Amino acid sequence: MMKYTGQSRFLVAVDCIIFGFDGENFKILLIQRGFAPEKQKWSLMGGFIQPEESLEVGAQRVLKQLTGLEGVYLEQINAFSEPSRDPVERTIAVPYFALIDIQKYQAQLSSDYHAEWFLLNERPQLIFDHEQMVEMAKMRLRYKAALHPILFELLPEKFTLPQLQTLYEKLYDTTFDKRNFSRKVLSTGLLVRQPDKDKENSRKGAFYFKLDKEKYYDNFQAFLKFIPNPEKFLL
Structure with missing residues (x-):
């Protein structure tokens, strides 16, 4: 096999930032590292890319190993390439964030990695x-999410508008006007109201909604305005 001469070889890894929502709080899934260096300390779930894998396939494999889930939303962010970032060997890391409905994953989470959900803003040092x-x-x-x-990838099949608003408020660390938020969300035409209500959190109850999957996928790249003045959250 032909190779480029005079070039150094590096390791390439993927790290998965796994976000979840339990109906009240925005969370992140972390594992305890099982080997040195930094053994037993909290870490993102990651792994080295295999010769036959693309970056995305490697990220999907890592995610399945931990959660058992496939077809989860994954999106790549900027690579981390500081030469000294890993004290053992030169490793370039390519992170992906994943969005998981916590209710789907519960029975499938692997016990091999001592994984635990933490509140995003109260996570341990990584x-x-x-x-x-x-x-x-x-x-x-x-x-x-502002656009x-x-x-919606974080929500169960049926959800209420208060749950949806709480999800957005937790991500942006702010409070939105209830009427305006509901009006904007309903105006998208993405939601289908269900006949039953959630009566656990109020006497009157809140109607459940389902996502119109066909409209959702058709409009996934459409510009939405759920968030007032989104630019203040994006800095």
Whole structure:
């Protein structure tokens, strides 16, 4: 096999920033690292790219190993390539953020990695440059969610408008006007109201909604305005 001469060989890894929503809180899934260096410390789920894999295929494999889930939303963010980022060997890391409906994953989570959900804003200190990866992923998600209906990937099949508003408020660390938010969301035509209500959180109850999947996929790249003055959250 022909190779380029006089060139160094580097390792390439993928790291998955796994976001979830439990109906009340925005969370991140972390694992305890099982080997040195930084053994037993909290980390993103990651792995080295195999010779036959693309970056995305490698990220999908890593995610399936941890959650058992396939077909999960994944999006690549900027690579991390500082020569000293990994003390063992020169490794370029390509992070992906994933959006998971926590209710789907519960029974499938692998016990091999001692994974645990943490509140996004109360997570433990992470190894290497994983903190910067999480912050970059959070900013990318804020940017994307301000323009596209991406956060629906975090919701169960049936959800209420208060749950949806809470999801957006937790991501942006702010409070939105209830009437304006509901009006804007319903005006998209993406939601189908169901006949039943969630009566656990109020006497009157809140109607459940389902996502119109056909309209959702048709309009996934459409410009939406769920978030007032989104530019203030994107800096």
